[in-house]
Structure formats: structure tokens, C-alpha cells
Amino acid sequence: MRDFEFKAGCICLDLVDTVSARGSEEVDLLVAPKDIVRWANASGGLTYIAGFKPSRDDHLRLTRLREVVFRAAGDVLSGSVPTEQDIAELNNAASLETSRAILTVDGMKVLADRPLDALMVDVATDAISLLGTTRKDRLRRCPGCNMLFFDGSPPGRRKWCSSTAGCGNRQKIRKHRQRQTNVINSKAGT
Numbered sequence: 001m002r003d004f005e006f007k008a009g010c011i012c013l014d015l016v017d018t019v020s021a022r023g024s025e026e027v028d029l030l031v032a033p034k035d036i037v038r039w040a041n042a043s044g045g046l047t048y049i050a051g052f053k054p055s056r057d058d059h060l061r062l063t064r065l066r067e068v069v070f071r072a073a074g075d076v077l078s079g080s081v082p083t084e085q086d087i088a089e090l091n092n093a094a095s096l097e098t099s100r101a102i103l104t105v106d107g108m109k110v111l112a113d114r115p116l117d118a119l120m121v122d123v124a125t126d127a128i129s130l131l132g133t134t135r136k137d138r139l140r141r142c143p144g145c146n147m148l149f150f151d152g153s154p155p156g157r158r159k160w161c162s163s164t165a166g167c168g169n170r171q172k173i174r175k176h177r178q179r180q181t182n183v184i185n186s187k188a189g190t
Helices: 011-016 033-043 056-077 084-094 115-131 136-140 165-190
Strands: 099-102 107-113 139-141 147-149
Touching: 011 033, 011 115, 011 147, 033 056, 056 115, 056 139, 056 147, 084 115, 099 115, 099 147, 107 115, 115 136, 115 147, 136 139
Parallel strands: none
Antiparallel strands: 099 107, 139 147
């Protein structure tokens, strides 16, 4: 079982990226309802999901929202506007009334009567914040694996999903090997 990765820079794109290698050898990491809880717990901060037992319908609702965010982000990346249907679905998901923050001696906790709805509100609100503001100018697609991510780097020039462990690192290795080959070939030719 593959672990979830949280390198997209925002929760809505972390959810989108639970389908890896989109467009090639796709792998869906949210294959069953129990994976929702596993993903939410791994993401950290989604305390209201603890003890939640999602149903098949919950799984379908969340994966549908994931695909809405994916399509809408793709539209924005291509310079288009998301479809009216995708906009309506994001707005509907963001408007579910589900959770409330409380202060405890241990800090803030979020309580939710309907944990899946609370999760959907978080994802949809984050997507709206990303796609409906100037933050959309920092939306990127990795040229190596097609992963969507938010470029939060100060210069705003991040190109790869990850320069330390992902496609960026593999590109650095390829360039290094090519330089080494060029050095060896130039020495052999002299």
C-alpha cells in the first residue's frame, strides 16, 4: 500500500494528487471508503475525522469532489474558466454546514456532526481560495508526473512536484549524468 504524499502545497491539491501519474499509469490511492480516514489522518489537522466510518456513498462524494477540483484547476491552468457545473459543485460543497471550532485546554479542536461534509467544506473552500484569487497564478503542473501543486516558493519559479525526492530530483540526476558523460567524451576526444 502506497503512502499518501502531501507536497502539493494545499489540501485541495493534496486530495487531487491521491491519483498519481494522471494521464499515464494512474494509481488511485483512495480506492475504498476506509482510505478517506487514512488520508485525512495522514494530512494532519483534520481532527474531526477521528472515529469516522465512511460509507461507499461518502467515498463516491469525496472522489467526485476530487475530480471537480482537478477539472477546475486544469481549466485555470489552461487559461480558461471552470465550467458552471464545476463552480456550482465547489460552491455547494463549501456551503455545507458541518463543523465548529472549540477551545480546550489542549488548544483548538474542530467538532463535526458530519465529518465527511466537514472535510468536503475544507477541500472546497481551499479550492475556491486557490482558484478564485491571485493565488491561481501560482498553480503549477509538474512536467514529469502531471501532479498539480501550489508554488509557495518566494520567487514563484518552482517547476517540479518535488526537487528533493520527486521529478525535480530525477531531473537533477539526469543533468548531472549528462554533464559527466560530456566531460568523459570531451576528454576521450582530446
